[in-house]
Amino acid sequence: MEVDVLIVGAGPAGSTTARYCADKDLDVLVIDRREEIGHPVQCGEFLPDTSEMYTMFPKTIDLEELFTFDESLKMCDIEHIDMISPKGKAYRCDFRGMTLDRRSFDKYLVKLAEESGARVEKKTSLLSIRDGVALTSLGEVKARVIVGADGPNSRTAMEMQLQRPRERYPAITCQAAGTFDPIIKMYFGALAPGGYAWIIPKKNGANIGVGYRPSISAERPSEVFRRFISRLGVSVRDVTMGFVPESGQVAQLVRGNVLLVGDAAGHVMASNGGGIPIAMIAGRFAGNAIRSHLRYRTTLESYERNCEEILGGPLSTSHWTKRFADVFIRHDWGAELAMSIARSRGLARAIRCKRVFYLA
Numbered sequence: 001m002e003v004d005v006l007i008v009g010a011g012p013a014g015s016t017t018a019r020y021c022a023d024k025d026l027d028v029l030v031i032d033r034r035e036e037i038g039h040p041v042q043c044g045e046f047l048p049d050t051s052e053m054y055t056m057f058p059k060t061i062d063l064e065e066l067f068t069f070d071e072s073l074k075m076c077d078i079e080h081i082d083m084i085s086p087k088g089k090a091y092r093c094d095f096r097g098m099t100l101d102r103r104s105f106d107k108y109l110v111k112l113a114e115e116s117g118a119r120v121e122k123k124t125s126l127l128s129i130r131d132g133v134a135l136t137s138l139g140e141v142k143a144r145v146i147v148g149a150d151g152p153n154s155r156t157a158m159e160m161q162l163q164r165p166r167e168r169y170p171a172i173t174c175q176a177a178g179t180f181d182p183i184i185k186m187y188f189g190a191l192a193p194g195g196y197a198w199i200i201p202k203k204n205g206a207n208i209g210v211g212y213r214p215s216i217s218a219e220r221p222s223e224v225f226r227r228f229i230s231r232l233g234v235s236v237r238d239v240t241m242g243f244v245p246e247s248g249q250v251a252q253l254v255r256g257n258v259l260l261v262g263d264a265a266g267h268v269m270a271s272n273g274g275g276i277p278i279a280m281i282a283g284r285f286a287g288n289a290i291r292s293h294l295r296y297r298t299t300l301e302s303y304e305r306n307c308e309e310i311l312g313g314p315l316s317t318s319h320w321t322k323r324f325a326d327v328f329i330r331h332d333w334g335a336e337l338a339m340s341i342a343r344s345r346g347l348a349r350a351i352r353c354k355r356v357f358y359l360a
Contacts, residue, residue: 006134010032010034012283020283030121038102043173044207053277056354075202081095084185086188094348109280129156134146145259145293148264149283165263169243170243175207194215197210213246245267289306290303
């Protein structure tokens with residue numbers, strides 16, 4: 001099989017890339033190894049308001065085009081985040097956003113890609129890449145451009161000897177029924193060594209999870225998760241585990257005719273763990289760069305330049321903040337001290353990928 005573009009992964013990064021590079025003149029194929037797009041859910045399902053995204057990434061434009069969608073995909077409006085210290089002190093930050101039905105949201109993004117002209121094949125895995133030809137479980141696919149949107153353990157990156165995110169934190173998430181305040185709660189300290197646990201309210205329930213740094217804890221992810229759930233005393237379902245890249249954007253996003261985008265590229269805000277906005281912003285960059293490359297023979301490196309210019313500064317600040325916090329939050333006393341010094345204002349700046357301590 002020959003196509004113009006092969007995209008590996010149908011999450012927000014891959015689907016958005018497909019949406020912006022596909023048209024009637026380009027054959028774009030998206031493959032995903034899952035049987036159902038959007039399932040299992042392996043994230044907190046929170047999406048910041050576009051006003052917050054403009055604050056985090058002030059050089060971005062036209063975010064409304066990316067993030068305007070059907071209201072049925074929204075599960076809960078959010079206006080506050082409580083960051084809770086080991087001793088239980090809550091530092092409240094005003095922060096607008098919404099909880100998504102991620103299972104339906106991913107399907108919606110795939111629908112937009114298909115409406116643009118892309119084809120999507122489920123239950124299809126990338127096995128290897130040799131001389132520009134991808135061997136998949138469907139057979140050989142020769143593509144003019146290949147996009148790795150296949151997560152932090154990217155097979156695409158490994159096959160092309162591109163760097164994958166160095167630090168990948170295990171994270172377990174689940175769904176819980178019940179009534180929860182419309183406030184995100186983030187818990188720090190021994191509950192989630194080097195990371196945080198969360199409660200993100202949804203309609204008639206919540207997304208609950210925990211992510212932690214394995215290098216400072218000998219516990220298995222399931223043990224850390226069970227301890228947090230026991231503390232809450234809730235019954236859970238749809239428990240899944242994944243990995244969150246926490247080492248910032250990888251050094252090289254493009255090699256030859258191959259691009260990395262989303263989690264595969266380290267496109268996650270290290271200081272808050274959020275990846276959906278970055279994945280979609282970078283996906284639009286990638287899709288536009290690919291379309292221009294195939295139509296007008298421009299270089300694919302324009303994608304890398306856009307990521308560095310628009311996303312690079314905030315992602316770098318977010319990563320630095322995470323590294324600085326790592327010095328303190330591995331112990332309860334350190335987390336308590338750091339949060340008492342930063343207080344709500346500093347913690348809100350960290351959430352927004354800004355310097356925690358800044359005189360302005």
